[in-house]
Amino acid sequence: MxxxxxxxxxxxxxxxxxxxxxxxxxxxxxxxxxxxxxxxxxxxxxxxxxxxxxxxxxxxxxxxxxxxxxxxxxxxxxxxxxxxxxxxxxxxxxxxxxxxxxxxxxxxxxxxxxxxxxxxxxxxxxxxxxxxxxxxxxxxxxxxxxxxxxxxxxxxxxxxxxxxxxxxxxxxxMPAGPFLFPDDEYTDRNLRFIAAETVREKLTLFLQQELPYSAAVEIERFDSSDVPIEIHACIWVSRENHKAMVIGRGGQMLKKIGRAARLDLVSRLDTRVDLRLWVKVRENWIDSEASVRDLGH
Ligand SMILES: Nc1nc2c(ncn2[C@@H]2O[C@H](COP(=O)(O)OP(=O)(O)OP(=O)(O)O)[C@@H](O)[C@H]2O)c(=O)[nH]1
Ligand SMILES: [Mg+2]
CATH class of the missing domain: 3.40.50.300 (P-loop containing nucleotide triphosphate hydrolases)
Known part of the structure; x- marks a missing residue:
């Protein structure tokens, strides 16, 4: 039985x-x-x-x-x-x-x-x-x-x-019944999503004021078939002057964001990670429902 x-x-x-x-x-x-x-x-x-x-x-x-x-x-x-x-x-x-x-x-x-x-x-x-x-x-x-x-x-x-x-x-x-998730699974989100969120977390932590709310992160490439895992992420901002803020003087801010996000990902995924970041402008995306949805919300 x-x-x-x-x-x-x-x-x-x-x-x-x-x-x-x-x-x-x-x-x-x-x-x-x-x-x-x-x-x-x-x-x-x-x-x-x-x-x-x-x-x-x-x-x-x-x-x-x-x-x-x-x-x-x-x-x-x-x-x-x-x-x-x-x-x-x-x-x-x-x-x-x-x-x-x-x-x-x-x-x-x-x-x-x-x-x-x-x-x-x-x-x-x-x-x-x-x-x-x-x-x-x-x-x-x-x-x-x-x-x-x-x-x-x-x-x-x-x-x-x-x-x-x-x-x-x-x-x-909780109702009696079988588990909804396999017992070794701790989230419904995949590594690609986690990578994007990790970049957004550092962006939000390091940049002041309203900028973080008008920034979104999109993963353009995620290749885990080899070591290091290769991740290309694009940071979308809604204004040209925001782009300069994210990049920082001599690219210092973008480097800082990238380094912190990479370290986090390395310790979470327990493997080497090659993380590359880009910053692009999509004018006023937070005011356009189509853009908001397009950027994964
Ligand atoms: N002192 C203290 N701070 C806390 C506690 N729980 C969370 N925080 C802090 O509160 C802040 C907000 O925490 P989050 O978990 O991001 O809050 P949230 O409700 O998810 O916020 P949203 O995602 O913006 O809705 C962070 O700085 C946390 O470290 C707590 O028990 N004590
Ligand atoms: Mg929250």
């Missing part, structure tokens, strides 16, 4: 305004860098799945772009749409906020969950930043009253605090 395991498996979406720490939590739970993280809002631009697997349980954690209210450009609109569309077929939603900070954008993000049928858990992140813990309780109380939450979990995604509680709360709400 064949042996059947009692397993649970389901989908959990992380939702919240930009910068609350959704991607950090996905990475911490999965134990791998699935989704890029930067101190700047609107870092995540795609629906990215990170897979948590243990013997009897698999949770597909769906990272989403932060929901924002300043939906001025076509890119902004597409990001919000991506986040909301990610809620289809979800078993549980984690609504994430920052401890002690409730903003209009949090309220707007929560409002978008009004018609969601799945249970919604409240995750209060960055509790490590609250020095006086007595301030935490009234904050948790006031946010919990804003809708019916299945549970409340104060955590620090960055410091790894109380993450067991998240797994436990998610685990009990």
């Amino acid at each position: 064949s042996e059947t395991r009692d397993t649970r498996s389901g989908m959990v979406a992380l939702v919240g305004r930009p910068n609350v720490g959704k991607s950090t939590l996905v990475n911490a739970l999965v134990g791998e860098k699935v989704s890029i993280v930067t101190p700047k809002p609107q870092t995540t631009r795609h629906r990215i799945i990170g897979v948590y697997t243990r013997e009897d349980l698999q949770i597909a954690l769906v990272d989403t772009p932060g929901l924002h209210t300043t939906a001025k450009s076509a890119l902004n609109r597409v990001l919000n749409e991506t986040a909301v569309a990610s809620l289809a077929g979800i078993d549980l939603v984690l609504f994430m906020v920052e401890a002690g900070r409730w903003r209009d954008e949090d309220a707007a993000a929560l409002a978008r969950l009004a018609r969601v049928e799945a249970p919604v858990g409240l995750v209060i992140n960055k509790v490590d930043r609250v020095a006086d813990k007595t301030e935490l309780l009234p904050f948790i109380q006031s946010v919990s009253e804003k809708r019916e939450f299945a549970f409340v979990a104060p955590i620090s995604a960055q410091k790894g605090r109380n993450l067991d509680a998240i797994i436990a709360e998610c685990g009990t709400r």
